[in-house]
Amino acid sequence: ETGVTQSPTHLIKTRGQQVTLRCSSQSGHNTVSWYQQALGQGPQFIFQYYREEENGRGNFPPRFSGLQFPNYSSELNVNALELDDSALYLCASSSRKRMETQYFGPGTRLLVL
Amino acid sequence: SQELEQSPQSLIVQEGKNLTINCTSSKTLYGLYWYKQKYGEGLIFLMMLQKGGEEKSHEKITAKLDEKKQQSSLHITASQPSHAGIYLCGANPGNTPLVFGKGTRLSVIA
Numbered sequence: 001e002t003g004v005t006q007s008p009t010h011l012i013k014t015r016g017q018q019v020t021l022r023c024s025s026q027s028g029h030n031t032v033s034w035y036q037q038a039l040g041q042g043p044q045f046i047f048q049y050y051r052e053e054e055n056g057r058g059n060f061p062p063r064f065s066g067l068q069f070p071n072y073s074s075e076l077n078v079n080a081l082e083l084d085d086s087a088l089y090l091c092a093s094s095s096r097k098r099m100e101t102q103y104f105g106p107g108t109r110l111l112v113l
Numbered sequence: 114s115q116e117l118e119q120s121p122q123s124l125i126v127q128e129g130k131n132l133t134i135n136c137t138s139s140k141t142l143y144g145l146y147w148y149k150q151k152y153g154e155g156l157i158f159l160m161m162l163q164k165g166g167e168e169k170s171h172e173k174i175t176a177k178l179d180e181k182k183q184q185s186s187l188h189i190t191a192s193q194p195s196h197a198g199i200y201l202c203g204a205n206p207g208n209t210p211l212v213f214g215k216g217t218r219l220s221v222i223a
Contacts (some may be wrong), residue, residue: 040215041216042201042214042215042216043211043213044213045210045211048210088153102211104148104158
């Protein structure tokens, strides 16, 4: 059984650029959630994907978008990067059951200059 | 919306000492998750509590859920340097996504 993996581990971008982050879910999991964690804060929910469709969204603007693929891996895309987008981006996978445990990847640290 | 407040925000303990971290919810808790995070890394699942009064242990870490107080506590016995990190509690308002507290940063000194 493989765990959740994310790529890249680190990324530096400049304001206005676009970025794509990737996540491979744990074997057997069909749901992927993305979180943004600013320094010193807890993770904040961005959105969730279940069977390739968005299944819930947090308080993030439309320039944050995502995809889920048939193999349940996922991408997070952020357009028009702003300085405040600098954060650790975490993805978590789970199975579609109530009260399921989410397993997190190691995260991608994004720095926007 | 549900909010989770963790206390203390940070903690420095001497190796071998016991410690407790608390997580208080602004709304009824239907489930409570505890995760550990090393600085700048992903979250490691510790345990999940679903019922009031439930208590679970993982090695030297014990967590309890008090539904009436809308609170959970995490207790570490005989702390070790390997326990150092950020402890995060997360709640499940009804289903995913999780709502998290801001975390408690634990340092263990020899």
